[in-house]
Amino acid sequence: MKIALLGYGKMGQVIERIALERGHEIVLKKDEFNTYEGLETADVAIDFSVPMAAVDNISHSFRAKVPVVSGTTGWLEHYDEMIALCKDQNGGFISSSNFSLGVNIFFELNNYLAKMMSTLDSYNVSMEEIHHIHKLDAPSGTAISLAKGVIENSNYTKWTLDEAKENEIHIEAVRLDEVPGTHTVNYNSDVDSIEIKHTAHTREGFAFGAVVAAEWLAGKQGVYTMKDVLNIK
Known part of the structure; x- marks a missing residue:
């Protein structure tokens, strides 16, 4: 699976390591210093950025027809707007305050x-x-x-x-x-x-859960939660 990392801080780097260990490929490591080049080649994007960047990251992904797993918090005043864009673009989306x-x-x-x-x-x-x-x-x-x-x-x-x-x-x-x-x-x-x-105890649990969610979301359309990923009724 090809993954775009939107946000490449400490969490992004742990996600990268776990994704590579699970046999995936990283096609974009987006931070404040580079562009979205390569995003359209991804099977899924994982957004662990900062509140002011999350909406742009999610919007670019939907418009590139790339489903998004977002663990960034602090931007939820725009949540309904992102859900509407997801549906308009026939995208896939999981947003969670915690992927552990x-x-x-x-x-x-x-x-x-x-x-x-x-x-x-x-x-x-x-x-x-x-x-x-x-x-x-x-x-x-x-x-x-x-x-x-x-x-x-x-x-x-x-x-x-x-x-x-x-x-x-x-x-x-x-x-x-x-x-x-x-x-x-x-x-x-x-x-x-x-x-x-x-x-x-570490960031590993958050990163592992995000990669598991990305594996589950790849190829899907719609808005989901971690309950769907974990099959919690």
Whole structure:
């Protein structure tokens, strides 16, 4: 499979290594200093860039008839626009706040726990996410996805980085050293606490999941999620 890497920072370089180990070919390594030359020859594009570049990367790919796996966060105010372009160009698209296979299982666990806790008014939910100091957005896309999962399965209505009011989920965003990503969901009451937590040890899991998603998406049209890739019902 021929892959275009849109964004060639630390994550892009790990994705490149894993893709080559799995027998794939890299036909473009796009950064701020080069063009999209070679994009049209790719079977799939993997976008791990920065928020201000993601929309251009995704748009160029759809117009080149190349399906896109995007793990960039912080650009989702343009998500509906990109979905419309994907459909207009008969493209293929998977966008996820986190491609780690373990995190996507964690998402499902979070949803299930939220349903179980939704009738227990004595518990308040809060979240903490810890990432490396180079991360540009806060809270992380993964934390937002976790908060949305709780909101969809409970009486909570929104998340906030500030002090939480009634029916709000407080997210504590911490930037520390070179931490790849730690996410914790807490349910606290006067008598006890329940906590679920995912800790990434390296970037390998995110990169591996992105390559697996690209392998799955190549040759397909439509808008999909990691649930489709993992066959989670």
